[in-house]
Amino acid sequence: MSNGKNTLVKRFCRLACASAIALAASGVQAAETVTIGFTGPLSGGAALYGQNTLEGLQMAAREINNKGGFKVGDETYEINLVSLDDKYAPSQAAVNGKRLVQQYNAPVIFTPHSGGTFALQAFNQRDDFLVMSYTSVPTVTEKGNELTVRIPPTFTGYMKPFTKIAMAENGKKVAIANATHDYAKYWTKAFVPTWEAMGGTVVADNPMDYNKSADFYTGVSKVLAEKPDVLFIGGASEPTALVAKQARQLGFKGGFVIMDQAKMGEMSKIIGGYKMLEGSVGVVPLTMYEEQGAKDFVAKYHKQNDGKDPTTEVAYNYFAMHTVIQAMKEAGTVADSKAIRAAMGDALKNLAEEHNPYGVTEIDAKGGMMADPNIATVKKGGTVELQRISEVLGE
Amino acid sequence: MQQVLNGLTLGSIYGLVALGLTLVYGILHVPNFAHGALYMVGAYVSYVIMVDFGANYWLAMLGAAGAVALLAVLCERLVFNPLRHAPPIHDKIAAIGIMLFLEALVQMHWGAEFRRMPTPYTGIVEFAGLTMPAQRILIIVGAFSLMAVLHLFLKKTMTGSTIVAMAQNREGAFLVGIDANRVAMMTFAISGVLAAVGATLFAPINLVYPAMGHLLIMKAFVIIILGGMGSIPGAIVGGLIIGFAEAFGGFYISTDYKDIIAFALLVVILSIKPTGLFTKGVR
Amino acid sequence: MNALQKISDFFMTPAMKLIMIVAALLFPFVAGNEYQIYVMALAFVWAIAVYGMNIITGLCGQLNLAHGGFFAIGAYTLAILTVDHGWPFWWAFVAAGVSGALLGFLAGVVSLRLKEHYFAIFTLCVGFIIYLLIDKWEELTHGALGIINIPAPSGFGLVDFTETTPFYYLALVFMVLSIWLAARIANSLLGRSFRAIRISDELAASLGINLMRNKVLAFVLSTTYASVAGALYAGMVRFIGPAEADVVHTFDMITFLLVGGIGTLMGPLFGTLAITWLTQSLQFLEEYRMIVFGPLLVVLVIFFPRGVVGTFLTWRGRRLAAVQETAKKESASEKKPQPNKAVTPRNQEAGNHA
């Protein structure tokens, strides 16, 4: 986020390089390269998000190419990653998809948003390419599209442990004050029934537009008027931190359930530590993970980026690129998207630990990745406690 | 009561932004769609001065005011002045062009990410059971004192009264020999200052990002239509009306529909009275 | 100069129209790949909406900033009726056009009481209200989640419009129909009434033109165009979200219109195709696109307010007038009947599109 000291010159250089690569690739389709496509927001309001996802893919591709490519059968391939901007617009994602398949022969296309995924799904089975979708919206894999892989686990896994912890720490009355974009809506839809099923009540429901709202005091004071024990918040990390801060300023003493889009680590930078988040449950950045794969990845990333912390987007997409390549090796083909999809399960088993920071182990029949991620609870005094979902539920 | 203060905070910022817009409209009859972009640039300039140069909050505000005033004058000189005699559709499109350009420029340089502007005033004031963060009090006080200064400027100084004269009667002022160019530049500069100060006041309780001006500018337009385009008291009163409507509407109806309140109000009022609430005489 | 004259003459002949249509028909065979056909089809869909904008803004002179909103209304009407209510595509398509017209009528009756700046600002707000409603009214529009699985246009078992090439021809047919109707309107007495309003409300009223009736008609025509385009778009992309109603689309359409030539007949098509392909070929510049387009808009309105096609037509009009003048002088000196009868009607046609 704010430590992104992207100067104009740097950006232009990067741009020039990217376009040079793209041009070179469009010119000659060398026998030993395989093109991987990407369509995502590289400009507009979601540009940072899109660039983060792309960065993960680039990092993995660079790693593989620097080692001289990868072997499938007798042939050694290098990765040619072609990225196109869609400004978060589904129609533009569809145009880019057509372009990546038709012009660049990409067997695999990455996209970091559900809208783009839906647009690509309108023709991916006919045009024969695999959609690697970085979104935890379950619908993208539930419709039965056979060539779609959902990279992160669905957020629905968080419902029960979040609810359990929040109730134990604070109480049973929740007020909803999260964001209004599509992802937040999906979350609310899944969260409310879980909360109620576990014996809680929803005392207020007042989502707010985190990005456009001029002011959260009105909305926050409205939900606080119902005296909730728990406040369900979440959107991008920065505004979420502000919502939490304003709730505290307005006298809220309970805990927060923080939607997984916001990372507590990033929020803590804005509001000066975890003190304000006492009694809260949410997710933390990879840097706080104890697992070896995560540590290796973070160390590598730090080395390459002057100590900058990797985002979740970077880590998952880095993992996804390695998985795709591994699957190509397992399947023995770089072109047959069905075979690549079918080999995903084996690929996950054989993936090196350092390439799998989140420890994803399985992929379900519909194409959803499954993992057992860490969730974090902020205890009294601002200490953070990490637990695997299975641990929370197993108690 | 909490909502009254919320309404006041929102209303004073809306009023400040709408004031700049209404002044420009009064003088040049240009609905400056780029005004929201000027506001956004103001926030970024303050941010840079504070974060990258480590300067003081007030210094940053001053710097932003100066920079945006200059930018506004440039817009007037390079774009609106050449379009003085063009059909009315053209200056609007040109203003949209400026808006798109400024946003793209800022985004290219700083990226689209949300930034948080630091403020030295982070305390909370508790008064009669009300919780008021210091920055909010600063917004209300700052906005209203700026309005007062502007009022004095327009009423008591020579330049100010020429602006008022020209706003009231363009042809008349021209006949009396007012230098229209100078007044136009002056007006744009003032509108730039208002936008930049508004942004610097407001940004610490919000976030700084390239599209931050969008919604604000639309509400500012609603305000000056309600208040009568070109009317200075209309802009302030209109700003407060919308601010309160949103604070109370957001509280009693739904925050989700908060943003629609201003626009719904506009549609209803204009359907009943096409000339706006406070306009006098013929348009 | 003479060669230029000949070329420009050629542009105005019916043969040119035929050539353009044939070129459009052959495009899928010439195109290198399906991607290009897809982009072209999408550009045609946008062009239909831009033709609508041209009627209210170009002909009638009212800057309608809610145009993108009506595009979204068309798309959403189609999507809601097909996905949530199981209507057949073409019935929903007709309903989309009708809802665009009806809502356009309602919005028009209210907003057209306002003039110039008030109208532009008001429609900006109308567009924003449409966006907010789509975004917030979840029961009807699915809110921020958008609508997935929109069916492609039904080909009645004969054609499969999920394929790109058949859809291309479908979009082409609709676009040609749109241009045809736009041309009819522009060249008729109705179009002349609209243009009189564009010059000045006062003048038009003094010529006995009912301002409100004509403006509302132009507005309804434009919103119908927009919603038909939106419905086609929904059938093409087959997923829509609230972003379709974003004001950015309206600004895009203004850019298309201005580059091509506002108020001209071929301007909307030219502008849409030119900018669409320019953005596609400058894809790596996406992030910086507006840095080019923003100033481009400003430069256009200051120096070439009539766009490419408009500038061409004016130039040609001047040339023809000059030619006629010299011809007249010659015929006067040689006492011969003047040979330029054929020129006059052409010339008028050129002017008509203005």
Added chain:
Amino acid sequence: MLKINNLTKRFGGLAAVNNVSIEFEANKINAIIGPNGAGKSTFFNLVAGAMAPTEGSIEYQGMDITGMACDRIARLGIARTFQTTSLFDESTVLDNLIVGHRLRTQSRLWDVIINSKRLRDEEKKCRSRAQEVLDFVGLSHIGHRITADISQEEKKRVAFALALATDPELVLLDEPAGGINPEETENLASLIRKMVEHGVTVCLIEHKMDMIMSLADKIMVLDHGEKIAEGTPEQIRNNPVVIEAYLGSDDDAAA
């Protein structure tokens, strides 16, 4: 032909036109003069229907047209020109005139879509009417020119032609000779006479006194919204009240 009774128009508290009554006869040239801000243009706007009067009535050929909409009044046969002539700069002169006859046609959107016979006939009618009025104002030789390229005087004539294309019986001319030279003014005056000869009644606002005095059959003088005199040029010239009004006001109206 046109009978005005106690016409008053107030803006806020200010009366721009105050209790004016007058009658204009058919087939005559009627002039309205007065210093700047005397309410002449407001008076025209009231007659043409661009504004509704606060009080009083306007009778046209025995019909009460008070407060009637502009376009209906135009259809009843009252045409007008404006001080500044706005035309389609980008199209040809002839093309500009075709719309003038639109109000005498019936075609609607449906006719346009099916290109009905009615539409084609009416378009032919409008075009020939445009040609006729262009001939009438003596500009048929420049009908093919782009309007932006013609002279100021020619533009004035085109504006006359446009008004005449509506088939009016009464034409209101707002400063027809503004911004053109004396010789052109003379030509324009003869055109105005020609219009009257062809059965059109003229009513004009003008600052050029010589022109008015030689042209008008009847003159009304407005000052501060009130009628201070009416009569023949001879009567007006010698009217002490009028002289006082013009001398008393410090503008250049008497030029």
